[in-house]
Amino acid sequence: MQSFEWVDAESVEQAVSLLGEGNERQPVVAKAGGMDLLDLMKNGVVAPRRVVNLKTIKGMDGVRFDAKQGLELGALVTLARLSRESEVRRRFVALADAAEHAATPQVRNAATIGGNLLQRPRCWYFRHDHFHQAGGDDVERVRAGQNQYHAIFDNQRTVMVHASTPATALVAYGASVELSGPGGKSRVVPLSEFLLPPDMNRPRDTVIAPNELLTRVRIPAPGAGTKAAYHKQGERESYDWPICDVAVVLQMEGKTIRQASIAMGWVAPTPRRATEAEKLLVGKTLDEGLARQVAQTAVKGATPLSKNAYKVPVLEAVIRRTVLAAAAA
């Protein structure tokens, strides 16, 4: 690892200005919990000349709920806090559960929701300094290689999946992120447009500019009768990444589903909405048969790679169970 300068930022404005002094050859990077950044530095994927510590900025870790505006999370809210926060657990249970099941207790205590959304893919080709420095097209290497955990949808141009599991729940809830840039300017971007398909030859997998900070995550207020559930399916219960994860948000009137949102993570380059399957639910009362039909529809069109066809039936089962769990919540 090459040596670098460390700055404890005191404000968003100062951090933005420091980030703006970087360039492609000598990057200046932000650090929140540092859980991903330090791995990337140790693997030689990132070699910053300066690291800007965001944890010293006051007021970037608020959690606020308003019945009209919805939920506002400061980017520095940790995953541990997100999983425990009563307003989040009561009104956005799929997000609280996603945060609770991400990573390990130690990681969740340090990792922030902002850094989590900005982490780079866990693809072992991407993380390996040999492959990374060789550059070029990852897709062909991974197609011929160890692709057990890669994408089964939308995998023509990239086969990597976005790593964030809270992102799956946030996409199901229709969340947006607030980005703050130079001159006090900020913009709000829907999360589904913020996340880009991972690319080994690009320094980030989102639309954030090098001199912008992610300052807040916002989720619209849930309508009356909103129910939700989340499930992360791994090879083991803890300390592991998922095979897939699913978040379901239903708006119900009695037993009738009025609106449905199903987001699937770790199966496509970015969390994918099962839009055709969602339509099957609207205006209906859920039973086992409908849940099965919804799950079968959601996995239609999957194009698995040489070693990950097993993900299709796993995803189908997880969708069926999560839809049933949401309606019964």
Ligand SMILES: Cc1cc2nc3c(=O)[nH]c(=O)nc-3n(C[C@H](O)[C@H](O)[C@H](O)COP(=O)(O)OP(=O)(O)OC[C@H]3O[C@@H](n4cnc5c(N)ncnc54)[C@H](O)[C@@H]3O)c2cc1C
């Ligand atoms: C064993 C293990 C298991 C894991 N399992 C999971 C899992 O199941 N699900 C999951 O989602 N994650 C998992 N993780 C990953 C972990 O959750 C992430 O590394 C962590 O959430 C990143 O957050 P951070 O605050 O530490 O980010 P950092 O490492 O500080 O930053 C990540 C990136 O974001 C940038 N950045 C950070 N904050 C900002 C900001 N506010 N504005 C602009 N740029 C910013 C940094 O420059 C860096 O590029 C796992 C990690 C480990 C080690």
